[in-house]
Each structure stands twice: as structure tokens, then as C-alpha cells.
Amino acid sequence: MMTSKQNLQDFLVNILVFNSFYLGLCFSICSINSTQYLRDPATLWCNDNIFKLGFFSPGNTSNRYVGIWYNFSETTVVWAANRDKPLKDSSGVFKIHKDGNLVMMNRMKEILWTSNVSSNKLSDILVNPNSITAQLQGGNLVLFDNSNNRNIIWQSYQHPSDTFLPKMKIPINSVKTGEKTGLRSWKNPLDPNFGNFSTSITAILPQVLIWKGKNIHWRSGQWNGQVFIGVKDMRSVHTGGYDVVDDEGTVYVTGLVERKEVTRIVLDPSGNFVQSYWDGIDRIWKFLWSAIQNDCDVYGTCGPFGSCNSLDSPICSCFRGFEPKNREEWEKGNWTSGCVRRKPLQCNQEKNKTSKRDGFLKLGFMKVPDLAEWLPPKLEDECRSQCLSNCSCLAYAFDTGIGCMSWSRFLIDVQKFQGSGTTLYIRVAHSELDHPGEIRLIAILVIVSFFTICVGVFLSWFWMSRRRGKIWFHFKRKRQLDGKKISWEENVTKLDLEELPIFKFEVLAMSTDQFHENNKLGQGGFGPVYKGVLADGEEIAVKRLSTASGQGMEEFMNEVLLISRVQHRNLVRLLGCCIEKEEKMLIYEYLPNKSLDVFLFDQTYKGMLDLSKRLHIIEGIGRGLLYLHRDSRIKIIHIPTLSHFVDLSSNFHCLSGYMAPEYAIKGTFSEKSDVFSFGVLLLEIMSGQKVASFWNEEMSLSLLGYAWELWKENDLSNFIDPVIWDPNFEMVLTKCIHIGLLCVQEFARDRPTISTVLSMLSSEVISLPAPLQPAFANFYDDINGGSVNYVTLTNLDGR
Incomplete structure (x- = not known):
């Protein structure tokens, strides 16, 4: 009888548990407490949440994991718990353990994963152990004390897998606890186990790093308060919306702005940051941005004192004043040994009166090197003098958001950007610099030589032209236009322009009411354009060369010659020109409908x-x-x-x-x-x-x-x-x-x-x-x- 009663009690308990479990399948459950749990395949989610927590199997595998994924894309997992200890069947249970931690257990009640909050921390936080609640808030699984102002005990955002989401706040390096947390790639697209790649961020001059094992694979460059200066074109929306915060010794990288579409950044199994967005129409993830777009983005591709430019062939080169350390390897395309200095710096020599001071090679649009040392914010000139006075300083750069950066060991992971980046100044020996005095002397010699050659060529051409009867000539031409006498005497033209009408200045001045402002049609690099009306009523557009335009007779004649030869229905027609004293004008047909x-x-x-x-x-x-x-x-x-x-x-x-x-x-x-x-x-x-x-x-x-x-x-x-x-x-x-x-x-x-x-x-x-x-x-x-x-x-x- 006792046995039957016990069996009945067990049966009723099982019924209650069974019903409680299936409520999770039928209704929206946002949270669980210490008396509730999820049994595979139940899920935790809210109606207004685009994320769901539950049990999943990647691809066609039978391994089971607890994870968070998108409602609209169940194969897109953003967080996984038991990454290195998969369940081999569907007997998993996810619950709040009696010690206050979140755990995942198998049918043998072995703990395969735990949130691993220390008992000391729990005892400091908890008022009532039975008030602990786990809730899915967006893509963040939060464990908190429901009776103590919802004090957070643990959250998945601070223990990410391979995905960085908007509004996520990851503590990278805590001085107080020594905690180091970052993204960790999957082993492969079908295996959530820990892969070869991970991330971290440096606390001084913060920069995001991707690690391949114990070696740096990629770096973002230094944070200047707005962008990471080593990410090309970071001013675009693809990589914007993030911030780096130092909160009492803990450095965070956080997402600030959530775009109107759903976005994510994933550290993929190949070690690349890839940002994508969800296209709800095509129902696929579409590419936005990636950290590594070519070989130059891989850390240290060109070795110490080498510079990488993806548009060059080969992509690696040595700075001026440097040469390959191992030329044989360099010529085979292995540049990792880098470059060495050709001539020692003055600081490395015994100073004497004949020594000439070192200088700086200026390189614009650069991803500045790793291992920068920060100096208190100074003016750029002060940064230069401070580096020059320090024998160990090899280079410097200045950014308004950072201040002065200098390098004293070696220059590694330098890249040439196109249109973005920072100006880098590299210290080189005096003989490796351009010297204006010497350049001017060489330029003078080149110009004199060139002039001598030109004179010789001109005299030869002149002599040959005379023999053929084709020479430059001075002419005076008189024509009648609209019943007015128009003349032009000029020593700068050829027979090519003989048929182009020549307007007299007085005619144009009268037609435009003395170039009155009311008749001005517009202003260009050449000068202002005025509307004019000739005596016969024909409307014209007069383009008047401005003395401030910087253009002279050569440019003017070039345009006259060009447009007079070009005829097309879609090109404005040139009616004539005017050159009198300092005045140079072009007369076009007038198009009444303005610009x-x-x-x-x-x-x-x-x-x-x-x-x-x-x-x-x-x-x-x-x-x-x-x-x-x-x-x-x-x-x-x-x-x-x-x-x-x-x-x-x-x-x-x-x-x-x-x-x-x-x-x-x-x-x-x-x-x-x-x-x-x-x-x-x-x-x-x-x-x-x-x-x-x-x-x-x-x-x-x-x-x-x-x-x-x-x-x-x-x-x-x-x-x-x-x-x-x-x-x-x-x-x-x-x-x-x-x-x-x-x-x-x-x-x-x-x-x-x-x-x-x-x-x-x-x-x-x-x-x-x-x-x-x-x-x-x-x-x-x-x-x-x-x-x-x-x-x-x-x-x-x-x-």
C-alpha cells in the first residue's frame, strides 16, 4: 500500500513537471527560477524578442548544445554554453542549480556546463537564494537576484562565444579581477568547440587584437576616442557605432548604436571579423564588412620595418633607408624577416662636428605600427622634437584624439591605405633625406639642359618650316559682324582659327550692359558668365576670363582651339572669341532655360x-x-x-x-x-x-x-x-x-x-x-x- 502511494505521488509530480515543461512549448516563457528548468527540446523566449534560447544541433550532427539563436534564422547561433562538452542525446536539462549557478546536465545529472559564479560572490549578492531568476533579454541571458533590485549575478554578454552583437558590453581586461574575456571562434562551421582564434584588447592605447593561438593575426590599430585608426574607412557605417570604455580599471568594448536592420559581427573559423546584416526579403545574411580583406591586413606580413600596400606588386617594400634583411627570401615572396637599416642613425654613432642630424621620412595615409608608446598630449611639433632628442625613438605619429605616439623597438604591421589613415614619421639618417638645396641645384641643371635642347629643336624646326613655306606669321584681319567693324591683331595664332568670328570688346560690353551683375549667369573656375544681346537681337553667353583664375593665354587658346573643332548636338556651340589687351572672352550660344x-x-x-x-x-x-x-x-x-x-x-x-x-x-x-x-x-x-x-x-x-x-x-x-x-x-x-x-x-x-x-x-x-x-x-x-x-x-x- 505504501509502495502504491509513493508511486502515485511520483506520478503526480511527473505530471506537474511534464505540464510545466510543455507550457514552455505552448506559451512565451521569458524566464525560469530555481524551481523551473528546461528539458530538451524546450525553449526560453519572449514574444517581443528576436532571440530564443534552447537546445540545438549544428548541421546534421547529433551533438546537442544549449545556445541562443535568432527566431527567424534558427541555424544562426550567437552564443553556446557547453561548447567543448556536447550532449550525445536529447536528455539535457538547463536549470538554476542549488548553488545559484546556471547549469546544463545530462541524464546522469553530470554537470556539463556551469556559469561558474564563485560562492563568495553569490554570498555577497544574494539576499534569498530562492529568488534567483534567469531571463533572456534580447540576445543576453541574464542571471539576477529578483529580490535585491534585480542585481545581476552573471550574463552571457560578458562571456561571449564567437559573435558580437549591438549593445553588447564585453569586459576585456579587468585590473581588479584579472579577468580576460573575448570572442572565441568555432572550430569549424559545424563544431562550436573552441577554435584557433580569439580576441583581446589592450588597456593602454586600446586596440582590438585577433590571436591565432599565441600569435597576433590582426589588429585594429589604436582607438582615438571615435574610431580604431588602423581600420581603413572606419568612418563608414559598416564599422561605426562602437566605443571603448575604461570603467575603474575594466576596459570594455561596447556596441552603441543598433542599425534599423539586424546586424552581427562574427569571429569566423578562419580568424576574420565579418559583419553582416539580415535581408528579410531574401531571408539570408548579406555581407557588410570584414577586417581582413587582403594579405596586407594580416599582422606583420612584411616584417619589421616593412610596409604593405595591396595595390603594389609585390605588396611588400622596405622604407626608404632600409633594405631586405634576407634578400633571397624576400625575392621569393617571404617577407616576414622584414628590413634592416642601411646607414646607422647619428645617435648610434660617436658625435662629432661633421655629423649631420637625423631627420624624419614623412609617410601619409598609413596604418601606424604596433607597440606604440603614448606620450602626454602635445602639439605635433613638440612630438617631433621630443622624438628627435631621444636616441631610442625610431618614429612618431600624431593623432588629435590620441596625442603623440612614438616607437622605440621596431616598426611592425605597417600598411599603406588609400585616402585614410595617419601620417607616420620615420627616423632616418641625414643622407637618406631629400635636401631642398641639392634638389634645387639639380632642378636648375635639368631646366637649363631642357631649355638648351628646346632652343636647338626650335631652330631646327624653324629652318625646316621656312624651306617648306609653313611658318608662323603675324596677321591683321578685319571682318564685319552685325554691321560693326571688328578687328583683332595678335601674334599668337595660326591659320586654324581663321574662320572663327572675332568680337570687339565694346560690342560685348554693350550687349551685357557693361557686364552688369543682373546679367550674370554663373561663376566657374574660368571666370563669370554673362548673358548678352547683340544689336540684331541674338542672345549670347559671354565667358570672361577672371584675373584670379590663374589661367593665361595658353589655357585660353587651348579652349578656343578645342571647342572650335568640336561639334556635336549635345555640346554647346562656340560663336567666337575676344582678345583685347588684358581681356580674354569666349562667346557661346545662349541657352534660355538656365543651368x-x-x-x-x-x-x-x-x-x-x-x-x-x-x-x-x-x-x-x-x-x-x-x-x-x-x-x-x-x-x-x-x-x-x-x-x-x-x-x-x-x-x-x-x-x-x-x-x-x-x-x-x-x-x-x-x-x-x-x-x-x-x-x-x-x-x-x-x-x-x-x-x-x-x-x-x-x-x-x-x-x-x-x-x-x-x-x-x-x-x-x-x-x-x-x-x-x-x-x-x-x-x-x-x-x-x-x-x-x-x-x-x-x-x-x-x-x-x-x-x-x-x-x-x-x-x-x-x-x-x-x-x-x-x-x-x-x-x-x-x-x-x-x-x-x-x-x-x-x-x-x-x-
Whole structure:
């Protein structure tokens, strides 16, 4: 009878436990207390939470783990408990143990994992051991005392697996407890066990490190209060939104801002930080950013005193004044032994009166070396003198957010960036520096030699030309224009311009009412442009050279010669010119509908430009550019202002455009430079926004960067000008922005030709390649200075 009663009690207890367990399957359970537990496959989650905690098996394996994953992507695990001790069956139980810790147990009640909070800490915190509660708050599993102001005992955010989430706050190095915590990669995509890669952060001049075993694999560079200066382009939203905090001896790295889409950063099994976001439409994770994008990002690729540039071949080189330590290995592509100094520094020599002082080699746009020593914030000049006076100082750098950094051991993990980074000053022997006096002497000798050669060539050419009867001549020409006597005496022209009408200054002054401000149409790098009306009523546009423009007769004649030879329906027509004393002017046909920017960027007028007109303008400009590149008698490349591209059927001047990055940074240009300018213009036309004045405050992006972000998010409705936005034409609008992004890619080789662009616009090309991140995505106006007017550079090559 006693046995039957005991069996009945056990049965009732089992029924209660069974029902309690299945409540977890039927309803939303956000927390468990000391009397509750989860048995596989129960889960812990809340209706308003995108995360869920429970038991999972990676891939097709039978191993069981306790972890946290996304509701919408159950295979995306962000945290795992028993990583190195998987269950071999589904008998697991997750609960609060009698000692106050969270534990995972098997059917034999063996503890496979515990939160491992010390008994001393628990005794200091707990008021009532039975009041301990575990709750899933976002992606964070929190263990707290429910009777003591919800005092937190333990949380998974401070004991992460391989994933860093927004709002996560990881203590990396605690002076008080000696605790070191960071991300730890999975062994492989199907095995949560601890992999080869882990992270940490240094407490002084904080920088994030990825470790491969006991060796550094990657580093972020130093934190300057806003960004890690060794992460190229960190000003973009991909890597922004994080902070480093020192809280009474504990250094934290924390996520500040959660983007509107779901994002995560994962330390993957290959040792790379990869940031991605969830595309709810395609239901996949899409790439945003990665820490290691090429071999130069791997720590110490080029060894001590070596510099890495992913655009060079080979990628490693020695600083000036240094040479490979092991030339044989270096030539085989093994650069890890690095470089050594060719000539010793003055501090390493016995000082004497003949010694010349060391100096500094200036290297811009660099990822500065590891092992920096911090000096109290000083001015940059003070930083230089302090390093120069210290014999052990090998280099220095200055950052306004950090102050002065110096290096005294060796320079390791230095990389050349493109358009971002810090200026690094490396100490070298006096003989390794450029010396202005010597350079000036060499320059003088070169100039004299060149001048002598030019004189000889000119005399030879002059003699041969006389024999052929083709010589330069002085002429006086008189013509009649509108019944007025117009003359021009000049000793600087050839027969090429004989048919170009010459306007007299008095005629132009009268036609523009003495160049009155009311007749001013605009201002460019050349000078102001005025509207004029001739005696017969013909309207003209007069472009008057400004004395402050820096352009002289050579530039003026170049433009006259160029435009007089170029004829196209999409290019403004040159009617004549004027040169009298200091005055130099060009006279164009007048287009009454003003400039495109007047209509495009003005809220009052932009409604006049519907989608059809904008597409027509884009095509007209493209065909004008194709003519200059392919069909003109003169090959014309690189006109960054695009100021002469006009669609005559629409009567709009187009005055926008910007330099391509290869010209703005390196001074090199090609036909692809014009394609870049065309792409910027296309994005301006489609957005109704001016690239020089646009800045997205929320995401700190230029117009190009903003288009790129919205294109990746597959949501371009916020980018397109509301005046032309129509869901029925979404495909056409999206294609135009897609083409614009292809045109503004950073490297010229990746951009299409203008003929390909026109084919894309006319739908002859149906499948478009995916664009790469554009140049100047977030600091465009730093390069261009916010200006839209640049000097036109032209190559005149006969066809």
C-alpha cells in the first residue's frame, strides 16, 4: 500500500513537471527560477524578442548544445554554453542549480556546463537564494537576484562565444579581477568547440587584437576616442557605432548604436571579423564588412620595418633607408624577416662636428605600427622634437584624439591605405633625406639642359618650316559682324582659327550692359558668365576670363582651339572669341532655360524635370561624352566639370561633376575618369541632391555612400527624388542608380566605358554586374573641398 502511494505521488509530480515543461512549448516563457528548468527540446523566449534560447544541433550532427539563436534564422547561433562538452542525446536539462549557478546536465545529472559564479560572490549578492531568476533579454541571458533590485549575478554578454552583437558590453581586461574575456571562434562551421582564434584588447592605447593561438593575426590599430585608426574607412557605417570604455580599471568594448536592420559581427573559423546584416526579403545574411580583406591586413606580413600596400606588386617594400634583411627570401615572396637599416642613425654613432642630424621620412595615409608608446598630449611639433632628442625613438605619429605616439623597438604591421589613415614619421639618417638645396641645384641643371635642347629643336624646326613655306606669321584681319567693324591683331595664332568670328570688346560690353551683375549667369573656375544681346537681337553667353583664375593665354587658346573643332548636338556651340589687351572672352550660344542645377536642386523648379526628361538628359550627356571619347577628330579625355555637355533639345546647361579618385589623389586620368564624373552626375539627377552639399547626418555618409548603403539594403525609395518616385517605374529607377554606382567605383578598371553605360541605359545590356563600394563614400568633400568647379584638362590627339 505504501509502495502504491509513493508511486502515485511520483506520478503526480511527473505530471506537474511534464505540464510545466510543455507550457514552455505552448506559451512565451521569458524566464525560469530555481524551481523551473528546461528539458530538451524546450525553449526560453519572449514574444517581443528576436532571440530564443534552447537546445540545438549544428548541421546534421547529433551533438546537442544549449545556445541562443535568432527566431527567424534558427541555424544562426550567437552564443553556446557547453561548447567543448556536447550532449550525445536529447536528455539535457538547463536549470538554476542549488548553488545559484546556471547549469546544463545530462541524464546522469553530470554537470556539463556551469556559469561558474564563485560562492563568495553569490554570498555577497544574494539576499534569498530562492529568488534567483534567469531571463533572456534580447540576445543576453541574464542571471539576477529578483529580490535585491534585480542585481545581476552573471550574463552571457560578458562571456561571449564567437559573435558580437549591438549593445553588447564585453569586459576585456579587468585590473581588479584579472579577468580576460573575448570572442572565441568555432572550430569549424559545424563544431562550436573552441577554435584557433580569439580576441583581446589592450588597456593602454586600446586596440582590438585577433590571436591565432599565441600569435597576433590582426589588429585594429589604436582607438582615438571615435574610431580604431588602423581600420581603413572606419568612418563608414559598416564599422561605426562602437566605443571603448575604461570603467575603474575594466576596459570594455561596447556596441552603441543598433542599425534599423539586424546586424552581427562574427569571429569566423578562419580568424576574420565579418559583419553582416539580415535581408528579410531574401531571408539570408548579406555581407557588410570584414577586417581582413587582403594579405596586407594580416599582422606583420612584411616584417619589421616593412610596409604593405595591396595595390603594389609585390605588396611588400622596405622604407626608404632600409633594405631586405634576407634578400633571397624576400625575392621569393617571404617577407616576414622584414628590413634592416642601411646607414646607422647619428645617435648610434660617436658625435662629432661633421655629423649631420637625423631627420624624419614623412609617410601619409598609413596604418601606424604596433607597440606604440603614448606620450602626454602635445602639439605635433613638440612630438617631433621630443622624438628627435631621444636616441631610442625610431618614429612618431600624431593623432588629435590620441596625442603623440612614438616607437622605440621596431616598426611592425605597417600598411599603406588609400585616402585614410595617419601620417607616420620615420627616423632616418641625414643622407637618406631629400635636401631642398641639392634638389634645387639639380632642378636648375635639368631646366637649363631642357631649355638648351628646346632652343636647338626650335631652330631646327624653324629652318625646316621656312624651306617648306609653313611658318608662323603675324596677321591683321578685319571682318564685319552685325554691321560693326571688328578687328583683332595678335601674334599668337595660326591659320586654324581663321574662320572663327572675332568680337570687339565694346560690342560685348554693350550687349551685357557693361557686364552688369543682373546679367550674370554663373561663376566657374574660368571666370563669370554673362548673358548678352547683340544689336540684331541674338542672345549670347559671354565667358570672361577672371584675373584670379590663374589661367593665361595658353589655357585660353587651348579652349578656343578645342571647342572650335568640336561639334556635336549635345555640346554647346562656340560663336567666337575676344582678345583685347588684358581681356580674354569666349562667346557661346545662349541657352534660355538656365543651368540644369537651377532646376534639379531647387524645390520650386525641380517638378519640371519628370522622369522622362531626366532620362533624356542623362542619355544626351552620355552621348556627348561618347563623342568626345570616340568620334571627335580630337581625342578629349578628363573634363571633370562636364561643363560643356548640353542637351540642346532640353536647353539645359549641366554644371555638375567631380574629379575621379585617381586624379584627385594621384594626378592620373583616363576615359574612366570621365565615367566617374558621369556617375556622380547621374546620381545627382536621380536623387535631386547636390553631391557637394549632401551629408547624411544619421549615418555620416556622402551622397555616393548613401546610395551605396541603400542599394545594398535593396531600398532605394529614400534615395530617389520624391518628384520622380513611382513604384510602377521602380525597375527603371533602380537600374539608373545601379549604373551610377558602377560608374563611381573606386578603381578605374572596375568602371564600365561610356559606350557600355549607354548600352546599359538603353536596355541593350540586361544583366548588370554588382557594383563595388564607391570612392569617397564618407569623406568625399574632404577630397574635393566642397567645390564643383575644376580646371578642365584636355589631351589633343589627332585621329
